[in-house]
Amino acid sequence: MSMNSQGRPTAPTADNDTGEMTPVFESFSGHQGLRIAEPLVFELGTTQTTGVDVEEIEDFELSVGGLERDSEIGCPGLAEPDVVRHFTRLSRRNYGIDMGVFPLGSCTMKHNPRLNEKMARLPGFGDIHPLQPLSTVQGALELMTELSHWITTLTGMPAVALSPKAGAHGELCGVMAIRAALEARGDAREIVLCPESAHGTNPATAAFCGYKVKSIPAKENGRVDAEALKAALDDTVAAVMITNPNTCGLFEDEIKDIADAIHAAGAFFYCDGANFNAIMGKVRPGDLGVDAMHLNLHKTFSTPHGGGGPGSGPVVFSDALKDFAPMPYVVAGADGFDIVEDGDDTSLGRLTAYHGQMGMYVRALSYMMSHGSDGIRQAAEDAVLNANYVLASLGDVMSASFDGPCMHEALFDDRFLKDTGVTTLDFAKAMIDEGYHPMTMYFPLVVHGAMLVEPTETESKYNMDQFIRSMRGLATEARAGKTARFEGAPYHAPWKRLDETQAARQPVLRYTVPEAAE
């Protein structure tokens, strides 16, 4: 039985030395202690009941022009406590940044400071509508202007478009601006170059904008092959999309030289700025020759990520591209702030219905202002320090893909698992039993069986040591041929191994009433 330092038992069941387990009985309820069985919401309620008591509606004239629904809506009627319990129980099966270390690489899953939430709920930011008269939202427009100032200062770029709603959307914005700039000079080009290590959204964006994508190989040291890139540059290349630091967690050290070559060929340099967390306050992309770059506010600037909140992907532009930035944008005039929504002839147009993710602007600016410029630099330094701590602590039992220190994420591959029968997938599933969300698996594609770990600056030494202990334990067992805990992992998760391919390709998104119940 494991004991804490005070001699009190911390875990009632497993005894690692004897392997003795407390017997587990089937419960009558189907629940297992705090692990409560949860049916679908449709199975909990019925369409015949309702959780609210409303008066019978008197006869009325329908005014939807024949578009009224002709079938039942099919939603189960549940009382409020049942709805609250259902979603609370589901939420407890989820893993989030508020539960523990979330080491997904390139995602920068950092803590979302509660101060941000408080600011975003201030009525002047939280309770406004995009169609309100501008005279009543001057504070919000000032905040957008202030945020733009921080972003352009940190990146060393002259202009920013706030409205894109995610990193991928920002890429779309940037490449559309590049296309608009090329068309304006009557120079339609057809190719976009992407390194092999690129995030899938880069080639997808280029293809979506009508370009052919050409892949540029990586060198032995994990950086893009600058010579191969230069050889591929000619007057058919519209843009080169490079992530820096790249998805191997490495700084592209020839980036300035590459940028000069891109410009000499008349092309544009799109930088994927998803990994800006590693260099903010240290390096300004504007000084590296970048023409357009998105920032992921939900990564670098601590706004909620994934299911926790909408993304936001502002794009910064160089002088060569800034006239092609999308509308709307905020301008400061003698009578206060105004929004330019149309009439800008060079702008690529509009990418969003309104002005973007206001709530995320407030959170990101709160993060920036509460850190200050020195704090932002420190956050980048600590993120890099933490990643290198992981790399140095695990380098002897796992196989680091590249020599030397890393930036914000540590990349391992599956060479240390060779001939053990354990795969990267098994290893990741065993991490779930350890109480961790797995790291990024099988990406980047430039190494075999990749495991990409990004701890971020918000993990303390205590958390890092616990995580490292766990990873060391798993790696050591796998190498020693003790594969039992990997074979059926996860043993302790509510759901075991799902068919992830089918879930991605053929998701079942609609509940169908079982025939017997109809």
Ligand SMILES: *Cc1c(COP(=O)(O)O)cnc(C)c1O
């Ligand atoms: C996250 C990420 C993206 C895409 O950003 P989203 O906000 O998820 O659309 C693009 N490139 C890299 C390198 C990323 O890590």
